[in-house]
Amino acid sequence: MRKLGFDGPGPVRSLPLARGRGNRSALLCCRLLPPPSSSIPCCPIGGRIAPRRFQHLVMDSGFVDVPLPMDKISLSSVQESTGRIGCPERNQMFVVLLSAGSFNPPTYMHLRLFELAKDALEAQGYVVIGGYISPANDAYRKKDLLPSIHRVHLCELACRTSSFVMVDPWEAKQNSYQRTLTVLSRIQSSLCHSGLIRKESLKVMLLCGSDLLESFATPGVWMLDQVRTICQDFGIVCIRREGKDIEKIISTNEILQENKNNIFSVDEIVPNQISSTRVRDCIRRGLSVKYLTPDEVIDYIKDQKLYLNEIKNLGSLMG
Numbered sequence: 001m002r003k004l005g006f007d008g009p010g011p012v013r014s015l016p017l018a019r020g021r022g023n024r025s026a027l028l029c030c031r032l033l034p035p036p037s038s039s040i041p042c043c044p045i046g047g048r049i050a051p052r053r054f055q056h057l058v059m060d061s062g063f064v065d066v067p068l069p070m071d072k073i074s075l076s077s078v079q080e081s082t083g084r085i086g087c088p089e090r091n092q093m094f095v096v097l098l099s100a101g102s103f104n105p106p107t108y109m110h111l112r113l114f115e116l117a118k119d120a121l122e123a124q125g126y127v128v129i130g131g132y133i134s135p136a137n138d139a140y141r142k143k144d145l146l147p148s149i150h151r152v153h154l155c156e157l158a159c160r161t162s163s164f165v166m167v168d169p170w171e172a173k174q175n176s177y178q179r180t181l182t183v184l185s186r187i188q189s190s191l192c193h194s195g196l197i198r199k200e201s202l203k204v205m206l207l208c209g210s211d212l213l214e215s216f217a218t219p220g221v222w223m224l225d226q227v228r229t230i231c232q233d234f235g236i237v238c239i240r241r242e243g244k245d246i247e248k249i250i251s252t253n254e255i256l257q258e259n260k261n262n263i264f265s266v267d268e269i270v271p272n273q274i275s276s277t278r279v280r281d282c283i284r285r286g287l288s289v290k291y292l293t294p295d296e297v298i299d300y301i302k303d304q305k306l307y308l309n310e311i312k313n314l315g316s317l318m319g
C-alpha cells in the first residue's frame with residue numbers, strides 16, 4: 001500500500017471499445033447478472049428496447065448512450081500545467097475519481113471523501129481534475145434501495161456546491177446491473193475520446209471507504225479478475241472508515257497485496273460515522289437529518305416523501 005506515488009498507468013481497457021481480458025469479463029458479467037428487479041415500462045428505440053423514463057439511445061454494444069458530464073472537469077489545471085490541452089510537460093498525472101455506491105441517500109460524508117482524496121493526492125503531486133458519483137443501477141439488489149431516478153437526482157442536488165464532483169448517471173440508466181470495472185472503463189474512454197486529455201496523462205481511480213475495500217474479499221461479490229484489473233490498471237484511493245484496519249485488509253488479500261503500490265490509504269482527520277443507513281434510520285424515526293446531508297437533499301426527500309415507511313413527523317426533518 002502507498003501513502004501515494006505513481007507507477008504509471010497500465011494498459012487501457014476501455015468500454016464499449018472492448019479490448020482485453022478485463023472488458024470481456026465485464027461484458028460477460030452484464031449478461032450473466034439477473035434483470036432489474038423493478039418492472040419499468042419500455043418503448044422501442046432503434047429496434048431495441050429502452051426504459052421509457054430514460055429514453056436514451058441504445059448503442060450496438062447494448063449500452064444505453066448517456067454522455068459523461070464534463071462541465072466541472074478542471075481544464076484550467078490541465079492547461080496551466082501543460083501549456084497545451086492534454087500535453088503535459090513534466091509527466092504530470094491528472095486524476096479523475098469515481099465513487100460507486102448506492103447513495104441512498106447521499107450524505108456529506110460522500111462529498112468529504114472527494115475532498116480528502118483530492119488533498120492527499122495533490123500533496124503527492126497529482127492533479128485531481130474531476131470526480132464522479134455513480135449511483136448503482138436499480139438491479140443492485142440492496143435492502144431499501146430507492147429507485148435510481150431519485151438517487152441520481154439526490155446526488156445531483158448534493159453535488160451542487162462542489163467545484164469538481166459531478167454525477168455520472170450512466171450506470172443508473174443502463175438496463176441491467178453494471179459492475180464497477182465497467183463504470184471505470186467507460187469514464188476513462190469517454191474522457192480520452194473527448195480530446196480534453198491524453199490517455200497517458202489520465203488516471204481514473206476508484207474512491208471508496210474501507211468497507212468497500214474489505215468487500216473485495218467477500219466470496220461471490222466481486223469477480224477476482226476484475227478486482228485485479230481495478231487495482232492494476234486504475235488504482236484505488238481508500239478512506240479509512242470507522243477504525244477499519246486498511247493495512248490488514250490489504251495484507252490479508254493476495255490481489256490487494258500484489259497491487260499495494262496502487263492503493264492509497266487516506267485517514268479522515270475529522271472522523272465521523274455518517275452513513276446513509278443512519279440517515280435513513282433518522283428519517284424513519286422522525287429525527288432531524290440537518291447537517292448530515294445538504295438542505296437541498298433534505299427538501300427533496302421531504303417533498304417526495306422518501307424513506308418514510310415509518311415516519312410520523314415530516315416537519316422535524318429540517319431540525
Ligand SMILES: Nc1ncnc2c1ncn2[C@@H]1O[C@H](COP(=O)(O)OP(=O)(O)OP(=O)(O)O)[C@@H](O)[C@H]1O
Nearest residue numbers: 100101102103109208209212239241274275276277
Ligand atoms: N463515513 C464514511 N467514511 C468512509 N467512507 C464512506 C463513508 N460513508 C460512505 N463511504 C463510502 O462511500 C461509498 C458509497 O457508499 P454508500 O452509498 O454505500 O454509503 P453508505 O453510507 O456506506 O451506505 P449504507 O449505510 O447504506 O451502507 C463507499 O465506498 C463507502 O465506503
Ligand SMILES: O=C(O)c1ccc[n+]([C@@H]2O[C@H](COP(=O)([O-])O)[C@@H](O)[C@H]2O)c1
Nearest residue numbers: 100101102103136179180181221222223
Ligand atoms: O463490480 C462489482 O463486481 C461489484 C461488486 C459489489 C459491489 N459493487 C459496487 O460497489 C458499490 C457498493 O455500494 P454499497 O452501497 O453497497 O456500499 C456499488 O456501486 C456496487 O455496484 C461492485
